[in-house]
Amino acid sequence: MSGKTLFEKIWNDHAVHTTEDGYTLLYIGRHLAHDGSGHAFGFLEKRGFKVRRPELTFATPDHGVPTTSHRLDDITDLVQRRAVETLTKNAANHNVTLFDLGDRRQGIVHVVGPEQGITLPGLVMVCGDSHTSTHGALGALAFGIGASDVYHVLATQTTWQRKPDAMRVSINGQRPFGVTAKDIILSVIAEVGANGAARHVVEYAGDTIRALSIEERLTVCNMSIEAGARAGLVAPDDTTFDYLEGKPYAPKGKHWEMALDHWRALPSDDGATFGREVTLDATTFAPMLTWGTSPEDALPITGKVPDPANETDPVRREALQATLDYIGLEAGTKLEDVPVDQVFIGSCTNSRIEDLRAAAVVARQGKAKVPAMISPGSSLVKHQAEEEGLDEVFRRAGFEWRESGCSMCVGMNGDLVAAGKRCASTSNRNFPGRQGKGARTHLMSPAMATAAALTGRFTDVRTFAEKA
Amino acid sequence: MEPFITLTAVAAPMDRPNIDTDQLLPARFLRRPRDEGFGDVLFIDQRFDDEGKPRPDFVLNQAPYKTAQIIVGDRNFGGGSSREGAPWALLDYGFRCIVASSFGDIFYNNSLKNGLLPVRLSEDAVTAIRGQLHDHPGSTITVNLETQTVTAPDGATHEFDIEPFRKQSLLKGLDDIGMTFEHKQEIDTFENGFRQRRPWLFAEA
Structure with a gap:
């Protein structure tokens, strides 16, 4: 049997x-x-x-x-x-x-x-x-x-x-x-x-x-x-x-x-x-982020924005071009060269205490160049982070320390990304309009999102982590 | 819900994959009561520009598709959020059937429970049908639930699968709960056994 x-x-x-x-x-x-x-x-x-x-x-x-x-x-x-x-x-x-x-x-x-x-x-x-x-x-x-x-x-x-x-x-x-x-x-x-x-x-x-x-x-x-x-x-x-x-x-x-x-x-x-x-080899993995409007549009931070010209199927080519038009990126651009307008750390994906600790390791190394906010996953997580002094780390780095909720992942509470703005986000969906009408969402880890806040562009977090 | 038996209607082609439920119904409308309807906000950010004027390039705004009751999509139609407002918006706008090569699972289930028929066809079939719709805008297709077939504008017939359980509910317009209450005795018996097997689940904190 x-x-x-x-x-x-x-x-x-x-x-x-x-x-x-x-x-x-x-x-x-x-x-x-x-x-x-x-x-x-x-x-x-x-x-x-x-x-x-x-x-x-x-x-x-x-x-x-x-x-x-x-x-x-x-x-x-x-x-x-x-x-x-x-x-x-x-x-x-x-x-x-x-x-x-x-x-x-x-x-x-x-x-x-x-x-x-x-x-x-x-x-x-x-x-x-x-x-x-x-x-x-x-x-x-x-x-x-x-x-x-x-x-x-x-x-x-x-x-x-x-x-x-x-x-x-x-x-x-x-x-x-x-x-x-x-x-x-x-x-x-x-x-x-x-x-x-x-x-x-x-x-x-x-x-x-x-x-x-x-x-x-x-x-x-x-x-x-x-x-x-x-x-x-x-x-x-x-x-x-x-x-x-x-x-x-x-x-x-x-x-x-x-x-x-x-x-x-x-x-x-x-x-x-x-x-x-499906079998995957973790030794080949790298820090990732999304470049498009579906979570499957993910690449290592060392990657480049895909080129529609490489798509042979005309329907696929048009769909890829529509994605790039929405997200406002040129084909072939190095992801590390893309500037961000704001950063969101939170959501049911990445808002637990270990996420906040990982973000704090990077946040200790600089100051945010763009608006950045953190919404802990629960009021207990918020309390625990405050006990550990993480709220102070984030405040010193220029981050907003907020209350818990779904917040800017889905934007129903008014925490929105404005049209045309690019957000490095630890959430789970980069769909068109997800964080607000016309918002451009890029999914990544808390450490990567924090690194983006400190440099104002997508950044390979390994350059920060090495200093920690 | 309204029964679904057979439908011959204008079909609108939507070529892009991953038409998620956030696109179908943005989150800012989720709190609206069901009886207020959601048809006016279906695809709202794609149908209208910033001034609220219809975008002429969006398929549903084009004259041949004004009376469309069927959408022929691509891969992963209705992926993402579990919001039932997505099928409600499609139904309230006038759609009764979505044909696609794959669906988000939750959207698929939610659609069946509201009388919106999701039909899975092969990628080749949906591509071919969309091509015919582009070539002859405003042409109709026929979806027959009893025979489980889609008849494309070119007359070709494509068979589709649906679980008999769901097919019967749709044909008769029945919701789940009536049938579930027929199993009340079984649920009671199961629950008693479950409570004895897994007592910690019922204990006070």
Whole structure:
């Protein structure tokens, strides 16, 4: 008998019913809600349903919250204010645990879940947000769903899903100096393509992945969706268990021992087969950034803007030219010669304490030449950074030190990049208009973004890191 | 949702890959209540210039495509954000079907749950159909869900796959929840077992 993958074990453990044509009604172990969940709660109330298992839903406002202040009265956009107030009201009406504005546990929902131990190995988790794939770093099967599905989960604690196929991305070898988790996942996306992992759950494996901290794994799994994957996950190991032990919502005492027994049996069996296998050599990786309007448009910092003239297919050539027109770059330009207008450090991809520490290493070496802001991933991360004096490091370097939220990754709270402006950003999407109408986004690691702030152009962070 | 059985309509070609859900519906409109509609803001930043005037070069602004109910796209249509406002905007504008060589998974699922049919065809097929639409702007294609076929302007028929489960829901216009409640007993039984197997998930912090 062939073995099972991590993904199949979790799937089978949550399968309530499977139809003849392979659609499965999956039980949901954890559901995360945020200020964008208003549509789903609205549908629920319209139909007169209750939340079936309120103790399995956790909520925190993140998308529309201001980063200049966490006082409700300071939300000047009345639409966003209403969304945050509606979440508070919905959580109260339906007995859902809420980490509201002003609570230190508030933050970006994908930072809060792991931080609180709400995210656990072996779970099926959902959230009305595509970056739910983040939680796979702890060995959970976690994926984003739309408002109709969120409504369905609230009402029934289940969701109908077609079983995705299993894919393994194995990364081996010592990553070179200056290569971060962000560079690893950008390299994966550049290899696989922006939709190359569609209808697959990606398991990240190999000694490079095994050596990553949980926060680094969170960055990798976060951007699985940027390769089109339904979810991304990493088998739980001692690194996972050490991270979780003692977290507020992690199991305690006898339950911890029971959970550990279950979790240790989760990793893919030796004989397990994956429908697709991709193998990458980490020793070839370099610090990366995106030059275009899809996360697959990623190159090492030493690269040059691609030339449409090299595209033989006329449709592809035109698409590439349209990308360059939007992003305002000339074919053949060295990436290191491109000036930036501003820098954003934050988002569910790169806003945890290790990200801020990495940025601070570079920030200590100079002063920002362009406007730069930092939004920590949660109020607890902000507090921890302040305990470590990182806020002072950033302030001295001329960075703005803000409150936590999704902020300039999605721009819903008013933290926007103006049309035509170029932003070095640690977020996850460089889509046209993502950070604001006409905004030009370039994705990179916190260290690379900080280096860009200090020089005012895209910069090989290795020149800074060597001095640290 | 409105059932989808068969549709013959003008199709608009969109050549670019990676038409993500941020392009379909920018984040600044996400908080709008569902019943206010999203059709006016579909592709808003591509349809209109800074003064709010329609851009003549954008395909949906061109006369032959004013009545289009089908889009023929490329690779990774609807990738990115899980916002269900993206299919809502397409539906509210008047679209009932998107043909592409691949879709963002979440967009694909969200579309099915709202009566917007996403049809996956091969890259060669979508390229060929878009070519015919460019050559004869305003021509129609037929999408038949019962037979799972797309008939291109040149008369060629392309078969597509869809899970029987989703096909039935679309043909009948049913949403998931009614069917799920038929499994209520099973959910209750499962949940009791799950609670015993994984008690830590239900414990108080």
